[in-house]
Amino acid sequence: MRTAAVVGTGLIGTSAALALTGRGITVYLEDADPDAARTAAALGAGTVEEPEEPVDLAIVAVPPALVGKVLADCQRRGLARCYTDVASVKSGPRAEVAALGCDTVHYIGGHPMAGREQSGPLAARADLFEGRPWVLTPTPDTSTDTLNAALELVALCGAMPVVMDAAAHDRAVALVSHTPQLLSSLVAARLEHADETSVRLAGQGVRDVTRIAASDARMWLDILSANAGVVADILDELAADLSTTVAALRSLQDGDEAARQAGVAGIEAVMRRGNHGQARIPGKHGAPPTRYETVVVAIGDQPGELGRLFGEVARAGVNIEDVAIDHSAGQRVGLVQLSVAPSAVHELVVTLRARGWNVRD
Numbered sequence: 534m535r536t537a538a539v540v541g542t543g544l545i546g547t548s549a550a551l552a553l554t555g556r557g558i559t560v561y562l563e564d565a566d567p568d569a570a571r572t573a574a575a576l577g578a579g580t581v582e583e584p585e586e587p588v589d590l591a592i593v594a595v596p597p598a599l600v601g602k603v604l605a606d607c608q609r610r611g612l613a614r615c616y617t618d619v620a621s622v623k624s625g626p627r628a629e630v631a632a633l634g635c636d637t638v639h640y641i642g643g644h645p646m647a648g649r650e651q652s653g654p655l656a657a658r659a660d661l662f663e664g665r666p667w668v669l670t671p672t673p674d675t676s677t678d679t680l681n682a683a684l685e686l687v688a689l690c691g692a693m694p695v696v697m698d699a700a701a702h703d704r705a706v707a708l709v710s711h712t713p714q715l716l717s718s719l720v721a722a723r724l725e726h727a728d729e730t731s732v733r734l735a736g737q738g739v740r741d742v743t744r745i746a747a748s749d750a751r752m753w754l755d756i757l758s759a760n761a762g763v764v765a766d767i768l769d770e771l772a773a774d775l776s777t778t779v780a781a782l783r784s785l786q787d788g789d790e791a792a793r794q795a796g797v798a799g800i801e802a803v804m805r806r807g808n809h810g811q812a813r814i815p816g817k818h819g820a821p822p823t824r825y826e827t828v829v830v831a832i833g834d835q836p837g838e839l840g841r842l843f844g845e846v847a848r849a850g851v852n853i854e855d856v857a858i859d860h861s862a863g864q865r866v867g868l869v870q871l872s873v874a875p876s877a878v879h880e881l882v883v884t885l886r887a888r889g890w891n892v893r894d
């Protein structure tokens with residue numbers, strides 16, 4: 534691939550464009566909002582000029598309900614030789630594409646399983662898709678050239694291709710993406726009117742569970758509208774689990790020992806099932822789930838501290854698998870939580886302390 538176009542330069546479009554320009558591809562950017570395209574260009578994601586000839590691949594990165602309409606328009610203009618999209622649901626856009634009479638030989642559905650709770654080009658990251666699954670949903674119509682162009686896009690973005698049928702994709706993401714989004718929103722919604730004293734105590738647990746509750750409501754309405762039945766079925770099952778859990782909690786308070794033991798068994802079962810489910814989530818690059826340990830470092834709230842800490846960790850030869858930063862209420866320090874391989878913890882703690890860092894026990 535030498536040239537690509539990104540239509541819709543929000544979070545996902547700009548992240549893909551940054552990854553492609555980083556690999557030497559010439560990327561043409563367009564968006565219904567010219568400011569979004571100009572911002573993406575200013576970030577180094579490509580150019581807002583129009584291509585003089587059809588590009589090798591156009592990536593349609595607009596909300597799911599607009600994929601068909603935007604694809605039809607791009608194909609009418611002859612923007613590219615092959616086309617893909619990145620929408621979070623696949624059956625709805627596919628039906629729309631067919632209904633609008635689009636060229637389905639040179640179009641393949643796609644969905645990178647990576648994102649953020651923020652929208653727009655300023656939230657984009659070139660490495661957003663690194664090591665993540667990227668679903669492609671070819672049909673019998675799809676040409677080999679189109680499938681290959683999409684596979685090249687996935688590889689250039691550092692992601693792992695997963696070829697699936699659109700309906701199977703939608704059932705899978707109902708479980709691993711759409712239901713978690715709603716549950717995160719529901720847990721966060723409990724905080725809406727909670728008293729300030731309770732909310733101020735928020736630690737990492739509630740932050741982990743509610744991060745995606747900050748996601749864009751309109752985009753999610755679009756996604757959930759296209760997968761409502763399957764998600765509702767999963768929530769029905771969850772509602773039954775919740776009823777059982779509530780009953781177990783009530784039993785824990787029962788004066789009768791047999792009832793209390795039933796409550797204990799019920800809660801243990803919930804926790805055990807959760808442990809088993811969580812342990813099945815793959816690590817980066819589809820590797821078996823990896824357990825990381827957290828090293829907590831207190832840093833001063835001043836420019837450059839984080840960069841300095843990351844530099845030290847890199848010099849110690851340790852890979853940071855994940856990072857979270859917590860600001861202690863009313864203090865001018867931040868607590869940086871570095872997730873690292875268990876085998877690296879001891880050496881890292883010793884090295885950082887020796888270099889004057891405040892590593893928490």
Ligand SMILES: NC(=O)c1ccc[n+]([C@@H]2O[C@H](COP(=O)([O-])OP(=O)(O)OC[C@H]3O[C@@H](n4cnc5c(N)ncnc54)[C@H](O)[C@@H]3O)[C@@H](O)[C@H]2O)c1
Nearest residue numbers: 541543544545564565569595596597620621648649652653
């Ligand atoms: N946000 C995520 O975590 C995530 C992850 C994977 C896939 N997706 C999918 O990626 C797509 C884009 O999501 P996003 O998070 O980047 O949203 P976003 O809001 O950041 O960006 C969408 C962009 O599309 C533009 N747009 C809207 N209508 C357009 C049109 N007719 N022509 C050209 N541009 C138009 C908007 O102006 C906006 O800049 C969606 O289909 C979404 O389902 C999102």
Ligand SMILES: O=C(O)C(=O)C[C@]1(C(=O)O)C=C[C@@H](O)C=C1
Nearest residue numbers: 621645646647648649650710745
């Ligand atoms: O990490 C996030 O912020 C996401 O919401 C990403 C996430 C998900 O994993 O559910 C959300 C929707 C997309 O379709 C794909 C990825």
